[in-house]
Amino acid sequence: MVFTIIVNLYAKDGVEEQLRAKLTEAxxxxxxxxxxxxxxxxxxxxDS
Structure with a gap:
């Protein structure tokens, strides 16, 4: 069995790089x- 999880994230202005770093770490x-x-x-x- 395979699960697919789709998550939509919206970041506050100025913290996009921090969110990208956390996703990379995960x-x-x-x-x-x-x-x-x-x-x-x-x-x-x-989105950019």
Missing amino acids: AQINSKDAGVLGWHPMQSAS
């Missing part, structure tokens, strides 16, 4: 877990 931690098949953070092209 991706590194979760990708090492044997139970995780894939971790694919994506950003909308219309």
Whole structure:
């Protein structure tokens, strides 16, 4: 069984880089877990 989780995040102005860093850290931690098949953070092209 595979679960897909979709999360929409909205950051306050000025903390976007901090949020990106936390998502990168989470991706590194979760990708090492044997139970995780894939971790694919994506950003909308219309959001910047």
